[in-house]
Amino acid sequence: MTPSRARAALIEAAAGAYRPARPGGGICSHPAWHDLDPAGREEAFLAAARARRLEAALDKEGLSATARAVLARIAGW
């Protein structure tokens, strides 16, 4: 994979809403986010914001994947 494709994949991965749970409680940062430079992290932030708006607009209850992830954690408590 070319460096630019690898970077784009990291940005896309970090822009997703899935975050692993921390062993002692809480939410971990995404491993891909740590592999990005500051500019890549800024891009991931913008990509995530756009992705969440698209997801919410396509969801029948207007909920993004972030909201769904939070509700799933609450349901599991």
Place this chain on the structure above:
Amino acid sequence: MKSGDRGAFARWLAGAEAPIRSALRGFAAQVDTEAVLQEALLRAWQVAPRLVPDGRENALLRFAVRAARNLAVDEARRAGFRAPADEEDLARLLDGLALAGPPAGPDPLLRRAIAACREKLPPRPRAALDGRLGAGGIEPDAAVAARLGMRLNTFLQNLSRARKALLECLRRAGVPEAELSP
């Protein structure tokens, strides 16, 4: 919400997420704002039943914004950054929310435009987008990719293509870019 009503909290989330995320914009290079945001939303859920109204609007949203900013500052400092904590900026934001109406979810017209654009996506980008939507933020991309029979990198490329195609379609439909910007 006061009684721990998940439905009410979900309706609140639909409108509250975007302004809280936006309040974390200045931390994007220092902390994983998605993780911070989710943690702040969980704290909002825990605090909601005992939150005392102060007579101003959006008490829970203001709590969540402050919680998110505090978490981001802590995470940034832990990582060795000088956090861009601007108390005046935060105070202005909270004052604005205290005077604003309740946070609203996606605009119905925008929803229709996005749904129409989604129908036009090529099959694999659409499958990737739908796969991530279906995962609801609780399943890693690798698992979604495997279910779709794609390699992880192919899945991520298809997601990028899907989002770019949707944004281009929306631009052609006359939807201002600001509608989808943080």
